[in-house]
Amino acid sequence: MRLRRTGEAGVRLRRAAGASVGRRARLRWVHLVLGGALLMPYWMLSVVLYGALNPNQPPGRQLLLYVLSLLTSLPMAAVTALVPMVRGLEGAAARALCSAARPEELATGPARSWGARWRTALWYVLHVLFGGVVAGMTLAGTPFAVVLVCGFAGTREFVRMWERHFPGWLVTGPVLGLGVLLLIVGTNAVCGALLARWAPALLGPTPEERVAAAERRATVLAQRNRLARELHDSVGHALSAVGIQASAAARVLRSNPDFAAEALAAIEETARAAVAELDAVLGLLREEDPEAAGPAGPTLAGLDDLLRQLGRAGVAVDAELAPGLAGLPEPVSREAYRIVQEGLTNVLRHAGPAPAGLRVRLADGRLEIDLTNPLGPARPSRPGGGRGLRGIGERAAALHGGSAAGPDGDGTTWRLAVWLPVGGTT
Known part of the structure; x- marks a missing residue:
């Protein structure tokens, strides 16, 4: 003591x-x-x-x-x-x-x-x-x-x-x-x-300066989250597609060289598109004001190319696209494309080469996206995964819309539903 x-x-x-x-x-x-x-x-x-x-x-x-x-x-x-x-x-x-x-x-x-x-x-x-x-x-x-x-x-x-x-x-x-x-x-x-x-x-x-600083931090975090979503959806989709295509090409390289060559060509096309999108997102990071530079990314006008890439990866998509999508406001069209891309990428990751149904409609002043696919066998989870659905929800909420995802009542089909007001922009 x-x-x-x-x-x-x-x-x-x-x-x-x-x-x-x-x-x-x-x-x-x-x-x-x-x-x-x-x-x-x-x-x-x-x-x-x-x-x-x-x-x-x-x-x-x-x-x-x-x-x-x-x-x-x-x-x-x-x-x-x-x-x-x-x-x-x-x-x-x-x-x-x-x-x-x-x-x-x-x-x-x-x-x-x-x-x-x-x-x-x-x-x-x-x-x-x-x-x-x-x-x-x-x-x-x-x-x-x-x-x-x-x-x-x-x-x-x-x-x-x-x-x-x-x-x-x-x-x-x-x-x-x-x-x-x-x-x-x-x-x-x-x-x-x-x-x-x-x-x-x-x-x-002062209290006013603290509020202004908090708003600036919130703006920076929102920009970082938006860029993170862009990287996740564009590069993540490309890597998933490339992985599936490379695996398929390796399996049939000796037995079906024509299919393997087609898969390799698809890998090249997907990689080129991913590099272009990655360069656009990195360009936003180099800007002093990313908002002023304008967000990057494709719109619903490029949906046909996305569906064709997924078809080469083995995901047959039964698509029903409403007319007039090209006239949508750019923020809505761009976010809708990313939502569809992430939804189809999730099909590729979790259900494998399974058929999927896609419905994009315009009704009552809003854009409705409905994506379904059969539930396949359970696949091992990836480290760091689980951000896709959260990113979809964030994109929908940013446009004052909403989303829902989960298995249907019979438990055999997974359904993703998203609705976006046509005039809702941030």
Whole structure:
């Protein structure tokens, strides 16, 4: 028990020493000294003004003049901090030197509202005030403490004066000098800790800025999800088709060379189309604004090519396509193509070369997609699979539509149903 208490005391002592003279304390000291440097122009201006208004001050009132100058310099500093860009500069300094607990909560841009400006002004006043105190103690107290510790000339006289004014407080020069140094270190630690604690509240983003940042993050995530769906549906479909075609070609390479040659030609065509779609999606990633560049991908006009590719892979699709699909809005047509592509790819992955039925209709102002296929034998699941149906649901929801998927009542047929409003766009 005693050893544990001794160890805990040692840990607390090391933490206290680190907080007082460690790297964080040294960075905060630099931050406070910079604040003292920022205070000097305001303070000197106040001293000049007071000196001009009250010339020939007696020496006894000089200290009062300096204190009043300090008090009047703070409002001038607050007015200066109302400039919007001050928040960004102070936030950068606080992140780099003040070592706040969560520096990511500090704003990086200028203050765009008066509430943010007033909070920045309060922070700036505290920074220059605490910085002035610490800088003044450092510049005046450190040489004084060194003189006392080293016992230079005049030290004994100062100690005798101390004992004369404070009878009973017997202290030697070195002890008093160490006390002054500890006072400087402690003041720096306390002021730095207070500023670090108040930094998120005074330099942090406003509620409006937090909402804007959340909207930007949501936009970025939506773009990433859209690009991920494009890659999944285009490249995933191509790889599934290529895998099935390559497997079929390998089985009949010796017995049916013509069919194997046709399968290899289909693999080449599928790979070329996949490379083209992949290049289009990667082009969106290179754009600074993917939304402005416009989404890539085929539309329902290319559905015949998709059905022909799947036929070469062994999936016979009984398609019933309504007239007028070419006149659909491009967002609806593009998303509908991807939904059909992913649905047929799922047939290829999970049911194998099985016949499928596809119905694409226009009814009551919406586009209806109905895809059915017989349930084949269970196949081993792929690592990372299961994103297809979720992607279909996300595409339908983005156009204010809906989807449903699952086996029919008799359990022999899998059915995918999707409905999209013809005028619904994001």
